[in-house]
Amino acid sequence: MLGEKLFSDKRLSHNNTHSCSSCHDIGTNGASANVSDTPDGQPLVLNTPTVFNASLNFRLNWEGNIRSLEQGAEHSLHNPAIMASSPNEVVDKMRTDPEMVKQFRDAYGKEPDAASVLDAIASYERSLVTPNSRFDRWLTGEADAITPAELSGYHMFKSLGCVACHQGVNVGGNMFQRHGVFHPLGSPAPELLRVPSLRNVATTPPYFHDGSAPTLAEAVKAMGIAQLDRVLTDQQIAVIVAFLNTLTGNYRDRAVRPFAATPGTSIVRP
Template sequence: MTTAAAYGCGFACLLLALVCLSAFSPADAQSPGSEVRADREPITPIPAPRAQDPQRVLLGERLFGDRRLSHDNTHSCSSCHDIATNGASARIHDTREGQPIALNTPTVFNASLNFRLNWEGNFRSLEEGIEGSLRNPAIMASSVDEVLGKLRADPGIVGQFRDAYGREPDAAALLDAIATYERTLVTPASRFDRWLAGETNAMTSDELSGYQVFKSLGCIACHQGVNVGGNLFQRHGIFHPLGSPEPALVRVPSLRNVATTAPYFHDGSAATLPEAVKAMGVAQLDRVLTDQQTAAIVAFLNTLTGTYRGQAVRPATATPRTGSQMP
């Protein structure tokens, strides 16, 4: 994206924020209305995942945890993207061979709902992102051809490819299998989604007030849609610096499961959610949020935690791990 486009994106978001500010009065921020129409809200519920070929999903899940995807056979996608917890890790920077990866690892949960992948938004599809991680020397330091050479020497996984694709492992099947599995990594049924669906008791009055504050301050300008973000680029540090200066332009992150994905920002510089909310207010809105405003927004953000395989997404532990960075 060009510099002009980047500034245009920032201006568009600021304009939308002003619209949001004019649409909500201070009274709205304090007392949520009982007549809110969910079908008119700027955030939409996560739909049920599309049906996927079960054999390809199983193969993709196996490959997601296969260390042969890395050049030295030491780590897999799941080394950093912990599906048992938040789809990422608890580290500021994951490492490979003792060297920190440049940016904080984003969660793989709901990555299929983003319009671009990675903080820099440099991949347009899951397949592109997977291939990019394989050949990235700071991540897997491998290649599709190298991985295929290892897999073709394994009769068991060759048989699984034949069952799923009717042929031996090849580049298209390898990337498709992992991407097919990743498309199942969605986390519906958050309390906010349930409220949108008409379950009026799914959220407390404090959480609903927090949602109104979130909208009235203009946070909704960038964090909206099905993934509560993930659908546009934005310049961080519009008014004041926000973490490390590079990359200057980032794909707006999704706020789905945000209460579980500390640390925050592209550089992992915010350790807690209240800290991140206050920093965003200063950097992106040029406003010092009060403790009451911060607490209200955090209360709302806690309602965005969804479920995976019937269990609520939970924070990752601080166990050291090595691996890849992808969505």
């Protein structure tokens, strides 16, 4: 697929050092294998969200300032902290590659241009959905797809009010919310965030916009305090985490999996 090739092509970056997959590892959780870096080697300010199921979100990025996958691709190309490039620069590079020109002609009936580059990347990203989680199967009537403890966690998730923000087909991703409603939650900026999807959440540490929670249990505890003004018990946290583990889906018939950080590195943002 043309879009898949572009997604992994480092020529999308100005210095030919970064591709989309440099930060969004499709082989693992659709996010970063370690701390994502800018082209000049500095850590990104915000935690990298997974690209899996991004097409199901009503807005993109933590700030929710991107309205479409095409706009997201263009924003990433222009962003000096990501690609430091532009669609036109990418087009110029693609037009020097006879094989890529052929693939664009086959797909679009013309040589590469800015619109087709962005469309190809966005079309591929729309394919990055991860259905058939155990919770999905339970919802379709497979009663034994989740355990009694996981079901208890689902009921706890609802009764505590977590579903006020994390609901819908993507278990989130469809509204804005202020973080730190009752108590601080990570770094203060940006104050208003797009609620993240919880699909595959067990595979995507670290958590929050600043990556300040290294484990899912710590994230659940912090959310209880900051957003609900409740100190959850260890048992409450355990069953909610058990439920969240049922939200891991499949991509290309393989379960989404967490990455393994390179030894000696940290996955927590400074």
